[in-house]
Amino acid sequence: xxxxxxxxxxxxxxxxxxxxxxxxxxxxxxxxxxxxxxxxxxxxxxxxxxxxxxxxxxxxxxxxxxxxxxxxxxxxxxxxxxxxxxxxxxxxxxxxxxxxxxxxxxxxxxxxxxxxxxxxxxxxxxxxxxxxxxxxxxxxxxxxxxxxxxxxxxxxxxxxxxxxxxxxxxxxxxxxxxxxxxxxxxxxxxxxxxxxxxxxxxxxxxxxxxxxxx
Numbered sequence: 770x771x772x773x774x775x776x777x778x779x780x781x782x783x784x785x786x787x788x789x790x791x792x793x794x795x796x797x798x799x800x801x802x803x804x805x806x807x808x809x810x811x812x813x814x815x816x817x818x819x820x821x822x823x824x825x826x827x828x829x830x831x832x833x834x835x836x837x838x839x840x841x842x843x844x845x846x847x848x849x850x851x852x853x854x855x856x857x858x859x860x861x862x863x864x865x866x867x868x869x870x871x872x873x874x875x876x877x878x879x880x881x882x883x884x885x886x887x888x889x890x891x892x893x894x895x896x897x898x899x900x901x902x903x904x905x906x907x908x909x910x911x912x913x914x915x916x917x918x919x920x921x922x923x924x925x926x927x928x929x930x931x932x933x934x935x936x937x938x939x940x941x942x943x944x945x946x947x948x949x950x951x952x953x954x955x956x957x958x959x960x961x962x963x964x965x966x967x968x969x970x971x972x973x974x975x976x977x978x979x980x981x982x983x
Contacts, residue, residue: 772969776895779965780846781853783892788857790888793881794946795820795858796865797874801940803885804929804947805902811935821859825851831901835908846897847904878942885946886953890961917958918951925950 794803795810802810809823818826828851836842868874893907902924909920925947933939 775965775968776897779895779961780849780892780897783888783890783895783961784850784853785857785888786884786891787888788854789861790881790883790885791854791858792861792865793877793884794942795862796868797878797881797942798938799871799874799940800878800942800945801938802943802946803882803950804925804932804943807932807937807939807943808928808935809932809937811932811937814936819859820862821855821857823855824858825855828854828901831905835901835905838908844897846895847901850892851901882946882949883953886950887957887961889954890957893958894961894965916955918955921951921954922948 791803791806795806801807805824805827806820809820809827812818812823812827813820832847832851868877906917906920906924909915909924910917913920929939929943929947
């Protein structure tokens with residue numbers, strides 16, 4: 770039961786970190802925003818609603834496609850990811866102030882990229898269901914055996930081009946995220962797995978000590 774609580778904590782904390790990272794890269798939009806956010810922004814520009822709302826809608830479509838392809842029902846965490854990530858994006862976009870200078874935008878943008886990658890690492894490590902976008906990435910990796918950063922980069926570039934066609938803002942930062950996010954995730958994921966294992970091991974040792982004392 771306690772392990773389940775720890776995993777759910779990782780899940781929601783990871784989503785919050787991910788939402789913060791996405792919002793930070795959008796705030797540094799002078800450099801262009803991330804590929805998925807270019808896509809969501811393009812949909813927002815064409816049809817209204819909010820960026821977070823389009824994140825939820827897009828996630829629902831991808832989740833359905835992935836489920837059909839894998840012939841399996843998505844985990845409950847995948848649905849929660851789809852919903853809460855969009856909410857976190859809109860929340861942090863509302864809370865974060867707009868950067869006053871181009872230098873501050875650059876710092877926020879690069880920081881957001883790293884935070885975004887580690888947010889993915891934290892929530893995926895929970896094992897409670899990858900989000901729609903990361904789920905399709907992991908599915909392709911599983912089916913092909915290709916490196917995770919190659920798969921992520923390919924997906925990011927394809928989405929970037931579609932978002933650009935919809936009128937989303939593209940800049941050098943969009944290219945940076947397309948090529949660098951996969952590398953950040955490939956570094957963050959093993960670290961986050963180690964952290965979760967260490968926390969679970971510590972928690973189990975506390976339980977064992979408590980039982981011995983009783």
